[in-house]
Amino acid sequence: MSRPSTLDPLFRSLQSIKGVGPQLAALLTRYFGAPEGQEAIALDILMHMPSGVVDRSRQVGIAEAYLGQVVTLLLHIDRHQPPPRGKPQVPHRVFAHDETGEMQLVFFRAQGGWVEKALPVGEQRYVSGKIDFFNGEKQITHPDYVVEVDKFATLPLVEPVYPLTQGLSSKALTKLTRQIIETLPELPEWIPPATLSHFNWPTFGNAMRSVHTPTNPAEAELWAPARMRLAYDEYLAGQLTLQIVRSTMVAARGIARTFTGEITSRVLSTLPFALTAGQEQAIAEIRDDLASSDRMSRLLQGDVGAGKTVVALMAMAAMAESGAQSAMMAPTELLASQHFKTLKPLCDAAGLGCVLLTGKMPAAERRPILAGLASGEITIAVGTHALFQSGVEFKDLGLTVVDEQHRFGVHQRLALSDKGRHTDLLVMTATPIPRTLVLTHFGDMEVSVLREKPKGRQPIDTAVLSIGDYPRVIQRLKTRIEEGAQAFWVCPLVEESEHLDVVSAEDRFAELRKVFGDQVALIHGRMSAAAKQETMQRFSTNEVKLLVATTVIEVGVDVPNASIMIIEHAERFGLAQLHQLRGRVGRGAQRSACLLLYKDPLSETAKARLETIKGTEDGFEIAERDLELRGQGDVLGTRQSGMPGYRLAVPDVHRHLLDYAHDDAKAAFAANPSLTGPDGEALQTLLYLFRKDLAIPLLRAG
Structure with a gap:
């Protein structure tokens, strides 16, 4: 079905509305972040919620x-x-x-x-x-x-x-909102009668009128029935989309795999350590998925250093027993080569062919690899998205493992190329994601969680100090480096900024050179990949003792000998980021330390963040706290990566509605998977209203 014509008044361009000239229309298009090449529409104004009255x-x-x-x-x-x-x-x-x-x-x-x-x-x-x-x-x-x-x-x-932007007056916006409210069409009801009567909510139209033209202040509160209803609608649209995506992903029938146990037991015997209970459970869950005839779509969550790579290896080994190949995809070449370094010796010992394939490889190196993948001689390929480019043919690809999921949203899951689309899918993330967000962003996947750290990992001592103690910090650092330790020193910016009173990595590097000379190196995001790689190499081989860095080192850098992490201007980092950065140390045998340097005055939120990090190393606890302190769009670091940032729902107030929306979406979709008939059309209307209509073409296939 195409968009119902009842919605036309909401999808007209703002320029067609009296009093909106090209200038205001362009300003609003920028402000509402309309998709590339599209203008802002009446619906954008409607969805722009007041921040108070x-x-x-x-x-x-x-x-x-x-x-x-x-x-x-x-x-x-x-x-x-x-x-x-x-x-x-x-x-x-x-x-x-x-x-x-x-x-x-x-x-x-x-x-x-x-x-x-x-x-x-x-x-x-x-x-x-x-x-x-x-x-x-x-x-x-x-x-x-x-x-x-x-x-x-x-x-x-x-x-x-209303929240405003430069050049947009509150009078102009209010006037525009009132004009649009007057043209609001009557829409069919998509909320199940039981939920509607349980909460005693108004219709969508009345809820919008209450929020934008309240007759008393209470009507516009976040916890008033009108706003609750709209938050639920937004959640319902998101959950329904995930149900549709999931059915598309799983409907591509999987293959029921059978295992001999031969290769997996060889891998186990070559591991230098025993698996944790969490790892064993995750492996068992994955094996069940692979053995079933449905296609696997599983998210493996594990804190920094919880041993996700080994779980993935066991899945790939099981796949090899059933005669199929696996591909492991990482977001950057640095991470891909790091995974390869971890996996290669284990694969060699177990007799599994494992190769690294990246976009920058010379043709002569690629040729034998491509031949081995096509003949099935190579069982495991590790690489970047180059694995899925044309010209790479697998004999029988059975499993795709994707690392660092949160850069890889629902659209990317759907867009995995044909090579990867019918394979079983395992996605790994080192960002502990609170349950609410798992429902929101990965409601289409099953979830396995690794909570405990592998044996032998040392706890990290975390201290919080004012930058005023700089001389003391330097003295202590000098002693530790003379004893053979290596350290990271992280700064929020690459170079000095006129607007922020913050020490940049370049300035700090210059300061530290006066003390440590050639033992210090600098690494940041603007350097070429080769230069970064070379600097990291010098640090891992212990040629450089102190690495000054911006947050480029956040994901997946593994230097077991580094045991000190100093984070300057810690008050400027989010909790998840601080946690990820701290996880870069504590990977070797010696006790590690993390030092959070802050600059006064500290805001209440910043104080709470630093206290949380000091108090716990449990990434899941930290993620829940982060959600409370910051709101959901930032926890995944994805305000801009196609994640559903909410416009009507405010997670702190409306979080409990997500469970209702999840159950209702599941039930509605199970009862009517092609969304036909009056109920189905009402739900399709909801998807159009919340711009989730990308999911609608997938329905027909069902």
């Missing part, structure tokens, strides 16, 4: 209007006192009264006589604004509204306040 409903006499209150008064205008000639900085004052007292209205730089026109002497006007005092007299400076008595109805007594 101004309550002007307090209508009192002057005598009862108190300092700092927003009031609406009916005033009698007595006289004007314009500024003396040539003194434009003196305000224009208007004297007024009612039965209870007197007051002044104050206007700065009021040229052109408009104040006299708006407030004619001898007449009455409704005036709304905030009361302040000047020389003991009550006054309102620049009232928000001045209206004639018979036009009182046009004065909004409860006025929503």
Whole structure:
């Protein structure tokens, strides 16, 4: 079905609305981040939620209007006192009264006589604004509204306040919103009757009207029925999309695999350590998936250093027993080569052919690899997305393992090329994701979690210090490096910024060179891949003792001898980031330390972040806390990577609704997988409203 025509008023371009010129339309298109090449539409305005309300409903006499209150008064205008000639900085004052007292209205730089026109002497006007005092007299400076008595109805007594951007006035946005609210079509109800009556929610249209044109302040609260309903709608659209995606992924029938146990037991015997209980359980879950005839779609979550790579290796070994190949895809060449370094010796010992394939490889090296993949002689290929380019043919690819999932959203899962689309899929992430977010972003996948760290991992001592202690830190660092330790020193920026009072990596590098000379090296994101690789190499071979870095070292850098992590301006980093950075040490046999240096003054949130990191090493606990402190879009570091950032739902307040939406979406989809009939069409309308219609073409296939 194409988009229902009832929705047309919401999908028209803003330029077609009276009073919106090309300039305002372009500004709004930028502000709402419309998809490439598209303009902002009426729906964008509707989905732009107020951040609060101004309550002007307090209508009192002057005598009862108190300092700092927003009031609406009916005033009698007595006289004007314009500024003396040539003194434009003196305000224009208007004297007024009612039965209870007197007051002044104050206007700065009021040229052109408009104040006299708006407030004619001898007449009455409704005036709304905030009361302040000047020389003991009550006054309102620049009232928000001045209206004639018979036009009182046009004065909004409860006025929503919207987040704005440079060049967009609150008046213009409010006016536009009201125009669009008036054209809101009647829509079919998509919420199941049981949920609707349980919560006693209004219809979608009435909910939108309550939020954008409230009659009392309570109607617009985040926990009011109207906003609750809209948050649930947004969750429901997301959950339904994931159900559809999941059915598409799983409907591609998998192959029921059988295992001999021969290769997996060889791999186990070559491992230098025993598996943790968590690893064993994850391996068992994956084997069950592979043995079933449905296609596997599983997320493997494990904290930094929880041993995900070994679990993936066991899955790939099981796949090899059933006669099929596996591909392991990492986001960067650095990470791909690191996985390869870990896997290669284990594969060699177990007699598994394992190769590394990246985009930068010379043709002569590629040729034998491509031949081996095509003949099936090579069982495991590790690489970047180059694995899925044309020209790479597998004899029988059975399993795709994708590392560092959160850069790899639902769209990417759907877009895995034909080579990878019908294979079983295992996705690994080192970002512990709180349950709410797992439902939101990976509701289409099963989840395995590795909680404990492998044996022999040392706890990391974490301390929090002010940058004022710099001399002491340097002394201590000197001693430790002389004893043979290696250290990371992380800064938030590459180079000095005019706007932020923050020490950059380049400045810090220059400072540290004065003390440590050639033992220090610098690495940051603007360097070429080769230069980064070379610097990392010098650090891993212990040629360089101290590595000054920006956050490029966050994911997957493995230098077991590095046992000290110093994070400067720790207050500028998110919790997940601090946790990931700290996880770069504590990988070898010696005790490791992490030092968080902050600069005063600290905000409450920053203080809470540093306390959390100091108090626990459990990534899942940290992720839950991070969600409380920051809101969901940042936890995955994906405000911009096609993740559903919410516009109507505020996770802190509405999180409990996600479970309802998840269950309702599951039930609705199970009952009506092709979304036909009136109920199905109502749900399709919902998907269009929340721009999830990418999922609709997948339905027909079902």
